[in-house]
Each structure stands twice: as structure tokens, then as C-alpha cells.
Amino acid sequence: MHHNILEIKQLKTYFFTRSGVVKAVDSVNFGIRRGESLCLVGESGCGKTATALSILRLIDSPPGKIIDGEIRYHDEDLLRCSGKRLRQIRGHGIAMIFQDPQSSLNPVFTVGDQIAEQIRMHLKLKRRPTMERTLHLMEQVGIPRARERMKDYPHQFSGGMRQRIMIAAALSCGPEILIADEPTTALDTTIKEQILDIFRDLKQQREMSILFITHDLGTVAGIADRIVVMYGGRIAEVGTVYDIFDQPKHPYTHGLIDCLPDISARSDRLTSIPGMIPSLIDPPDGCIFSPRCPRSMMVCRQKRPKEVIVSKEHLVACHLYS
Ligand SMILES: Nc1ncnc2c1ncn2[C@@H]1O[C@H](COP(=O)(O)OP(=O)(O)O)[C@@H](O)[C@H]1O
Ligand SMILES: [Mg+2]
Numbered sequence: 279m280h281h282n283i284l285e286i287k288q289l290k291t292y293f294f295t296r297s298g299v300v301k302a303v304d305s306v307n308f309g310i311r312r313g314e315s316l317c318l319v320g321e322s323g324c325g326k327t328a329t330a331l332s333i334l335r336l337i338d339s340p341p342g343k344i345i346d347g348e349i350r351y352h353d354e355d356l357l358r359c360s361g362k363r364l365r366q367i368r369g370h371g372i373a374m375i376f377q378d379p380q381s382s383l384n385p386v387f388t389v390g391d392q393i394a395e396q397i398r399m400h401l402k403l404k405r406r407p408t409m410e411r412t413l414h415l416m417e418q419v420g421i422p423r424a425r426e427r428m429k430d431y432p433h434q435f436s437g438g439m440r441q442r443i444m445i446a447a448a449l450s451c452g453p454e455i456l457i458a459d460e461p462t463t464a465l466d467t468t469i470k471e472q473i474l475d476i477f478r479d480l481k482q483q484r485e486m487s488i489l490f491i492t493h494d495l496g497t498v499a500g501i502a503d504r505i506v507v508m509y510g511g512r513i514a515e516v517g518t519v520y521d522i523f524d525q526p527k528h529p530y531t532h533g534l535i536d537c538l539p540d541i542s543a544r545s546d547r548l549t550s551i552p553g554m555i556p557s558l559i560d561p562p563d564g565c566i567f568s569p570r571c572p573r574s575m576m577v578c579r580q581k582r583p584k585e586v587i588v589s590k591e592h593l594v595a596c597h598l599y600s
Contacts, residue, residue, distance in 0.1 A: 283310060283487060284310040286308055288346060289344070289348075290304060290347055291325075291345065293328075298559035300559050301561060302325045302342075303332060303511050304325075304510075306329060310487050315501050315504075316504050316505075317490045317504070317506070318492075319494070319505060319534070322555075324509050324511065325512075326508055328511075330489065333356065333372065334356070334457075335356065344357060369451045370452075372455045373456050374456075375441075375448050377460045386431075390412050393450055394408050397451065401451055416446050419442040421442055455487045455489065463493070470497070495537075502519050503519065507522065515596075516591075527594040529598075533570075536548050536551075553570030563581075563582075565583050573598060575598075581597070583595045
């Protein structure tokens with residue numbers, strides 16, 4: 279058995295809006311193992327960020343609320359521990375890089391001060407070791423002339439460099455798990471590869487677990503150990519990189535793969551899966567993918583599919599396999 283250091287069980291996170299209840303996370307289960315890169319993929323709006331924010335109880339409330347479930351971290355349930363304990367875990371045990379880096383860096387403080395602040399808050403080091411650690415972290419994420427650049431403000435850095443600073447800040451207290459929400463999405467191809475390299479290094483050098491979130495399945499091939507495919511607030515499929523790319527089961531996963539740019543240039547490639555992303559308010563009965571699914575059957579519109587184990591590491595929620 280693999281040991282999960284974080285386990286998400288039956289998680290339900292809803293947003294109570296004027297137009298209705300958005301079931302952003304609707305009974306989601308998965309675990310993160312020590313030292314692995316786990317990638318959470320799915321089109322935008324399928325509940326990836328809501329899942330990540332729920333782990334650290336950072337869902338805006340109102341309108342959001344975690345309705346049910348368990349988030350096991352070692353022997354604790356993060357949904358039930360005290361606020362004080364949770365603040366200890368944030369940063370120290372589980373750190374997060376948020377989807378929008380602009381909103382996470384404060385424009386009025388130097389980047390050095392912002393990383394140092396994290397270290398001061400969580401590790402309570404003296405001034406000098408704090409500054410040394412800040413410098414070391416900035417060098418580790420590949421910021422050139424780090425000693426000088428510590429004194430610069432966020433706007434003086436490029437998008438790629440700002441993302442490196444976000445990573446440095448997240449690493450400041452040596453977390454066991456790093457959650458990175460779309461960390462490469464706003465970046466162009468070359469910079470994106472450089473940032474992915476940092477994540478690969480982190481996994482190798484430290485025994486860190488990474489939850490890497492992206493809407494782009496293409497990004498994850500080079501970094502994931504396992505992949506969780508999410509659709510409409512639910513898990514569609516879970517497997518190793520090999521399972522997902524070479525033995526995909528769920529028609530949604532097939533759809534995502536068909537949309538990947540192809541070097542062998544098949545001309546009939548899709549650019550996106552036909553049909554619309556469902557509203558998560560009053561989702562249809564049955565499988566939430568059935569309205570878009572090319573293989574939809576009668577049962578798919580009636581019953582929500584259970585998760586079926588197809589091989590050792592491979593799990594799919596689809597009536598074709600039950
Ligand atoms: N603050 C909010 N208020 C209302 N609905 C929200 C809020 N945040 C997210 N949602 C809804 O929850 C669903 C999942 O969103 P999100 O987790 O951001 O998706 P993803 O990260 O996969 O793009 C979407 O339908 C989105 O509109
Ligand atoms: Mg998101």
C-alpha cells in the first residue's frame with residue numbers, strides 16, 4: 279500500500295449564489311503520496327481551484343462553504359482542526375501558490391521583505407538568518423543577482439520571475455506539500471519550461487509532494503507521477519501518467535487527449551471538446567459528462583457512475599466500465 283500524506287475524502291464544496299447552489303466540488307476523493315507529483319487537470323470551471331482552496335480552508339465564505347468531507351493530513355482532519363493549528367499547517371506543512379500571482383504579491387513591499395515575512399512568521403528566525411534564507415531561496419529558484427534583486431518591487435520583475443518569487447515564498451518554511459494552482463498558465467513556452475524544471479528539481483532534491491493544478495493536460499506529461507482528471511466538480515479518472523496517456527478510459531480523458539497539439543500534425547485534431555462545460559448549478563442527473571459524451575448510454579443520464587478500479591493504480595468513474 280502507498281502511504282498518503284494527504285487524503286481528501288468525500289469533499290463537497292458549494293457556492294451559495296443568487297442564481298443557485300454551485301456544486302463546485304461534489305464528493306471528491308483522492309490522496310497525495312509522499313514525494314510524488316500529482317497533477318489535477320480538467321477544463322476551466324471544473325472545480326480545481328475550489329478543491330485546492332478547500333484543502334487549506336481558504337474558500338471565501340460566503341458565498342462558499344465546505345459542506346461535507348474530510349481532509350486527512352497525518353492524523354488530523356483539516357476540516358475540523360482549530361484555526362490556530364490550521365495557521366501552523368499553512369506554510370509549514372502545506373504551502374500554496376495561488377492561481378493569480380499578481381494578487382498574491384504586495385506591490386508596496388520589496389520581494390525580499392515579502393519572502394522574509396513568511397520566514398519570520400512561521401519559523402521565527404532572527405533578522406540575519408532570515409535574510410540569508412531569503413537569499414538562498416531566491417537563488418534556488420533561479421533569480422539572477424538575487425542579493426541585489428531582493429530590494430526590488432514586484433513590478434520590476436517579469437511574469438516568469440514573479441512566478442519564481444511566488445515559489446520561493448511558498449518554499450520559505452520547507453513545506454511537506456506544495457500546492458501550485460496553474461503556476462505556468464500565464465507564461466510563454468520557454469519560461470513555462472523553466473518553471474517546470476524548478477518543480478522537477480524540487481521533487482528530486484527535497485522529498486516534497488506537489489499537487490500541480492492545470493487546465494492543460496499537455497503540461498503535465500513531463501512532470502506528473504499520477505494524474506487526477508476532474509470534470510464538473512467530480513473525479514472522472516485517476517491513474518499514473520502512463521495509464522492516462524496510453525490507456526485512457528474515460529471519454530472525457532479521451533477528449534482532453536484529442537485536443538492536445540500533435541507534432542505528427544493530424545489535420546482533424548480538435549481544439550476543444552465539443553459541447554459546453556455544464557453549469558454546476560442543478561447539474562443533470564446521472565453522469566455530468568453525459569450531455570457531451572460521444573459514448574453516452576441511457577444509464578448515463580440516470581445514474582451517477584461509481585468509481586471503478588481498472589488496474590492497480592487506475593480508477594475511472596464511467597458506466598462503460600461498470
Ligand atoms: N466565489 C465564487 N462564487 C460563486 N461561484 C464560484 C466562486 N468561485 C468559484 N465558483 C464556481 O465554482 C466552479 C468551480 O470553479 P473553480 O474551482 O475556480 O474551477 P477551476 O479552478 O477548475 O477553473 C465554477 O463553476 C465557478 O464559477
Ligand atoms: Mg482554477
